[in-house]
Amino acid sequence: MNAADLGLPVDVPSTALFTDQYELTMLRAALAAGTAERRSVFEVFTRRLPEGRRYGVLAGVGRVLDAVENFRFDPAVLEFLREHSIVDGPTLEWLSRYRFTGDIWGYPEGEVYFPGSPVLRVEGSFAECVLLETVILSILNHDSAIAAAASRMSAVAGGRGLIEMGARRTHELAAVAASRAAYVGGFDSTSDLAAGFRYGIPTVGTSAHAFTLLHDSEKDAFRAQVETLGRGTTLLVDTYDVAEAVRTAVEVAGPELGAVRIDSGDLLLVAHRVRAQLDELGARDTRIVVTSDLDEYAIASLAAAPVDAYGVGTQLVTGSGHPTCSMVYKLVARAASADPKAPLVPVAKKSLGGKASVGGRKWAARRTDATGVAEAEVVGTGPVPADLADRQLLVRLVENGQVVGREPLEAARNRHIAARAGLPMSAVQLSRGEPVLPTEYA
Numbered sequence: 001m002n003a004a005d006l007g008l009p010v011d012v013p014s015t016a017l018f019t020d021q022y023e024l025t026m027l028r029a030a031l032a033a034g035t036a037e038r039r040s041v042f043e044v045f046t047r048r049l050p051e052g053r054r055y056g057v058l059a060g061v062g063r064v065l066d067a068v069e070n071f072r073f074d075p076a077v078l079e080f081l082r083e084h085s086i087v088d089g090p091t092l093e094w095l096s097r098y099r100f101t102g103d104i105w106g107y108p109e110g111e112v113y114f115p116g117s118p119v120l121r122v123e124g125s126f127a128e129c130v131l132l133e134t135v136i137l138s139i140l141n142h143d144s145a146i147a148a149a150a151s152r153m154s155a156v157a158g159g160r161g162l163i164e165m166g167a168r169r170t171h172e173l174a175a176v177a178a179s180r181a182a183y184v185g186g187f188d189s190t191s192d193l194a195a196g197f198r199y200g201i202p203t204v205g206t207s208a209h210a211f212t213l214l215h216d217s218e219k220d221a222f223r224a225q226v227e228t229l230g231r232g233t234t235l236l237v238d239t240y241d242v243a244e245a246v247r248t249a250v251e252v253a254g255p256e257l258g259a260v261r262i263d264s265g266d267l268l269l270v271a272h273r274v275r276a277q278l279d280e281l282g283a284r285d286t287r288i289v290v291t292s293d294l295d296e297y298a299i300a301s302l303a304a305a306p307v308d309a310y311g312v313g314t315q316l317v318t319g320s321g322h323p324t325c326s327m328v329y330k331l332v333a334r335a336a337s338a339d340p341k342a343p344l345v346p347v348a349k350k351s352l353g354g355k356a357s358v359g360g361r362k363w364a365a366r367r368t369d370a371t372g373v374a375e376a377e378v379v380g381t382g383p384v385p386a387d388l389a390d391r392q393l394l395v396r397l398v399e400n401g402q403v404v405g406r407e408p409l410e411a412a413r414n415r416h417i418a419a420r421a422g423l424p425m426s427a428v429q430l431s432r433g434e435p436v437l438p439t440e441y442a
Contacts, residue, residue: 015135189201250281
């Protein structure tokens with residue numbers, strides 16, 4: 001059995017209440033008006049990328065599929081809604097039978113996106129689609145923000161190892177989702193055991209300063225760790241004096257010492273000094289891991305340092321300053337009646353202040369130049385141009401209520417690496433700038 005199939009105590013039996021109340025009051029009114037069963041199309045997109053970002057990274061698709069499957073109004077949930085008079089009797093009866101029976105299309109997880117990209121398209125009756133808005137946005141906005149930060153960090157890490165270690169800096173359930181999203185964005189491992197158990201992400205971890213402080217001397221602490229975990233362990237060397245700790249670490253573990261971790265100070269300067277000292281002591285294969293409030297800019301500044309891996313916490317799990325992607329879930333087309341054969345009519349919000357939307361059921365494709373590098377995100381509502389037919393981005397995720405697009409997490413991670421590599425080189429620059437691809441409407 002796959003670890004992901006086992007579930008965790010942090011999972012909930014139903015995702016139905018991961019929603020805003022107005023979803024249910026809209027349902028109640030639509031049922032009373034006779035419009036609830038009209039065939040409808042909702043799309044998820046963002047009007048803009050966070051300031052200075054060149055591309056977005058879609059993450060959380062697999063979690064969305066799980067949420068849709070678990071969107072059930074069980075007796076306890078229905079009783080809560082009844083007790084608080086949130087909906088009336090006929091609506092409660094309708095909710096008791098709720099199962100999503102429509103279709104979902106979307107960008108595959110790990111793909112990059114741009115303003116206006118229809119990253120998810122949900123089709124079905126208005127009633128069954130509108131209820132999914134909040135939980136879908138909650139997952140995609142959070143996970144995509146983490147994945148985008150992770151992608152920027154992995155792009156500047158230059159192939160060096162990346163460890164997600166932000167569990168203590170966010171909500172305990174968000175930490176598991178953040179680990180998953182970071183892995184999609186290019187991180188290699190996590191310190192969070194729940195994420196390792198739930199999603200099969202490699203886990204790592206050795207010791208904190210408290211372990212050194214527990215012992216009568218640093219040598220005693222190192223000896224206890226090496227005798228228990230082996231010479232390939234990672235010793236934390238900045239509790240007291242770094243140079244003395246490095247000397248002691250090699251004395252205890254020998255030149256086979258796996259790694260040392262530096263968690264404070266001028267990391268660039270200290271890393272160079274530690275590398276020179278390790279080499280002098282014969283520990284030429286001992287790796288150097290650095291932590292301490294890193295973000296993509298700090299990682300980039302260490303490009304010339306003899307660092308082998310980075311551990312990132314706070315800045316990663318908070319999206320490195322952008323904890324949401326501002327994705328929205330908008331009705332873009334609906335039938336004129338409840339007749340299943342009624343044609344779809346494009347609808348759109350007309351608003352001042354940049355909140356207008358574009359009506360119509362959309363497709364999306366990425367146009368490339370003669371060398372295969374992406375040059376535009378093309379979004380349209382009519383026939384797909386012949387030259388873009390094999391460049392379409394949306395794939396079927398749910399068909400007639402059944403999940404058909406679930407895939408291993410590794411597939412999303414590999415897809416992101418390939419998608420990022422297909423963008424213009426300026427995509428991975430950390431300097432502020434506009435989206436690296438324009439969005440064109442066909």
